[in-house]
Amino acid sequence: MASVAKLSHTAAMILQAIDAGLIYGFSIMEMTGLPSGTVYPAMRRLERDKLICSRWERQSIADADQRPPRKYYKLTTTGAEALKASRNRYPLLERMIPTVEEKSL
Amino acid sequence: MTPHSEPLFHAIDRGLLCCASYLVPERQRAEWRLEWESELWHARRSNGASCAASWQTEREIAGFCFGAFQDAACLRRFWWQNRPRFGALQGSPAICIFWLGCLLLLGYAGSLLLPGVRVEQNFSSAQVRPGTILIQDEGAKNSSVPSMVIDQVRIWERSRQRYADGFAFYRVARETVELGPHAGGTWQIARASSNLFTLAGWPLHYMVPKEQARSDVPRLVLSERVWRQQLGANPEVVGTVLLVGSRPARVVGIAPGDAWRLPGNSDAWLLESDSEINSGGRGYVVAHLTRIGRSEVWGGLVRITSFDSRRTEHDFLGKSLDEQMPGPANIYWFGIFLAFLALPAIVSVSLAEYSFSSHKPSWMRRAVRLGFLGLKIILIMLIAYFSSVDLAYWHFPVFSPDGVYIQLVISLTICLFGMRWALLDQRQRCPVCLRRVTHPAQVGLVSRMFLAWSGTELICAGGHTLLHVPGLPTSWFSTQRWMFLDSSWDFLFAG
Numbered sequence: 001m002a003s004v005a006k007l008s009h010t011a012a013m014i015l016q017a018i019d020a021g022l023i024y025g026f027s028i029m030e031m032t033g034l035p036s037g038t039v040y041p042a043m044r045r046l047e048r049d050k051l052i053c054s055r056w057e058r059q060s061i062a063d064a065d066q067r068p069p070r071k072y073y074k075l076t077t078t079g080a081e082a083l084k085a086s087r088n089r090y091p092l093l094e095r096m097i098p099t100v101e102e103k104s105l
Numbered sequence: 106m107t108p109h110s111e112p113l114f115h116a117i118d119r120g121l122l123c124c125a126s127y128l129v130p131e132r133q134r135a136e137w138r139l140e141w142e143s144e145l146w147h148a149r150r151s152n153g154a155s156c157a158a159s160w161q162t163e164r165e166i167a168g169f170c171f172g173a174f175q176d177a178a179c180l181r182r183f184w185w186q187n188r189p190r191f192g193a194l195q196g197s198p199a200i201c202i203f204w205l206g207c208l209l210l211l212g213y214a215g216s217l218l219l220p221g222v223r224v225e226q227n228f229s230s231a232q233v234r235p236g237t238i239l240i241q242d243e244g245a246k247n248s249s250v251p252s253m254v255i256d257q258v259r260i261w262e263r264s265r266q267r268y269a270d271g272f273a274f275y276r277v278a279r280e281t282v283e284l285g286p287h288a289g290g291t292w293q294i295a296r297a298s299s300n301l302f303t304l305a306g307w308p309l310h311y312m313v314p315k316e317q318a319r320s321d322v323p324r325l326v327l328s329e330r331v332w333r334q335q336l337g338a339n340p341e342v343v344g345t346v347l348l349v350g351s352r353p354a355r356v357v358g359i360a361p362g363d364a365w366r367l368p369g370n371s372d373a374w375l376l377e378s379d380s381e382i383n384s385g386g387r388g389y390v391v392a393h394l395t396r397i398g399r400s401e402v403w404g405g406l407v408r409i410t411s412f413d414s415r416r417t418e419h420d421f422l423g424k425s426l427d428e429q430m431p432g433p434a435n436i437y438w439f440g441i442f443l444a445f446l447a448l449p450a451i452v453s454v455s456l457a458e459y460s461f462s463s464h465k466p467s468w469m470r471r472a473v474r475l476g477f478l479g480l481k482i483i484l485i486m487l488i489a490y491f492s493s494v495d496l497a498y499w500h501f502p503v504f505s506p507d508g509v510y511i512q513l514v515i516s517l518t519i520c521l522f523g524m525r526w527a528l529l530d531q532r533q534r535c536p537v538c539l540r541r542v543t544h545p546a547q548v549g550l551v552s553r554m555f556l557a558w559s560g561t562e563l564i565c566a567g568g569h570t571l572l573h574v575p576g577l578p579t580s581w582f583s584t585q586r587w588m589f590l591d592s593s594w595d596f597l598f599a600g
Binding site: 024025026029030035036037038039040041044045048067068069070071 | 175
């Protein structure tokens with residue numbers, strides 16, 4: 001099995017936030033409380049390391065909501081594995097940013 | 106805060122994003138701006154929804170926009186880490202042209218900066234009246250040492266001349282010159298016969314009107330160098346009176362460039378009548394030959410025998426000034442001509458574009474290939490010109506025959522071996538992408554050359570061709586051949 005990269009606490013928080021359903025930069029900022037100068041570069045690094053991937057929202061959806069299209073992020077398989085390892089390393093991660101299912105409970 | 110100020114803040118935020126975007130590598134810039142402007146829209150909406158527009162809100166949004174600079178810098182770092190390395194470009198035609206261009210720039214800069222080279226190039230454009238000679242005592246070992254006396258000129262002027270129709274004398278000495286109440290210096294002044302410039306046919310710049318020049322004050326001609334360096338290239342100086350030594354002299358013109366082709370490095374020429382030039386000291390004599398006199402010139406030299414009042418014989422040597430020393434351009438073209446003549450002797454001029462199959466690159470690609478070869482040759486020829494001029498004249502005195510020979514040898518050598526290199530380099534460039542073929546591999550055995558070819562195989566890193574160069578040319582495989590690779594080879598070059 002390939003070794004899973006160790007993530008910093010910030011990177012782990014961002015992965016956790018994406019996993020929790022906060023799938024664009026500004027929502028991650030709001031949830032984690034990190035400044036934009038930290039969140040976006042961290043997301044670039046995660047994307048470069050193929051832990052997350054991005055896609056643009058369809059223009060028609062954005063037009064319907066009368067707003068500019070967003071760039072959405074989601075975890076890759078490697079990213080999900082890295083997050084799993086990070087959760088063991090940072091046990092409070094899930095409590096800080098609970099997933100959507102946990103919130104609804 | 107008024108509602109009218111909101112568009113202003115919005116414009117400031119967009120301006121910040123615009124500035125930050127210039128840090129992002131160009132390819133990613135458009136997408137990056139789209140993402141940040143979308144995020145800004147959401148940030149503004151979110152803050153606007155949560156509280157009324159206020160300074161606090163605008164400060165938070167501006168803080169958000171400042172984060173874009175860190176993001177952009179991060180992308181710039183990624184790009185820098187993954188930028189194409191020099192090794193990947195090695196062998197590409199662009200690198201070849203780049204290095205040739207660098208050498209050319211170096212040579213050109215040298216020709217602009219080295220003073221000796223500048224002087225030589227100016228000389229090549231200077232004109233001398235045909236039949237002008239410099240006369241020296243035959244016993245004088247060095248042409249730069251003055252060996253003539255004014256009395257000899259007076260003898261020649263008094264006697265009936267068949268061979269010469271004019272004489273001028275000059276002598277160079279250091280004299281103080283007063284340029285103004287508080288300005289002055291010591292210059293090399295050539296006290297010369299008043300007809301020196303007309304005799305040699307040298308034109309003057311900014312000449313004063315004749316009636317002004319004919320005044321009883323001696324005339325002074327300034328060299329262009331002194332005029333520029335010490336008088337600030339002021340044309341108003343022409344016509345003014347300067348004090349040379351203890352005598353006033355009127356500036357009547359500027360001698361152009363480095364037109365002075367005679368011994369003695371003069372800063373200015375004080376033109377006087379022969380009677381005013383005193384007899385003491387030695388100088389130089391310039392003469393203009395008649396048609397009969399010119400027929401006596403042999404190899405740029407003419408021997409002159411003169412008798413004084415006591416019938417004593419004196420021998421002089423006249424050196425032709427109009428016999429143009431070949432200028433740098435003439436020598437260069439001669440060097441090029443020799444190089445083209447000698448090229449087939451040192452390398453085969455064929456481009457060896459044979460192919461294993463009937464497949465040939467399109468005419469466009471062939472034209473580009475030929476254009477690339479032409480460009481290389483043109484650059485080499487220009488490099489040869491500037492390098493040869495730089496090396497030949499940077500420290501040799503002007504008019505030195507050594508400089509001429511050195512320029513010829515250097516231009517011939519650079520052109521000859523440069524063109525040889527250009528042809529050999531061209532033969533090793535892929536006909537499709539012009540990259541140099543690499544990774545040489547030995548193929549076959551010489552002992553089995555009747556069964557299969559043996560030699561070296563090279564491959565184009567772009568996956569377009571293989572080049573087969575026979576180790577031992579045979580009647581059936583005498584020159585190199587290209588093998589164009591089809592799509593079945595693509596897997597080898599993938600990634």
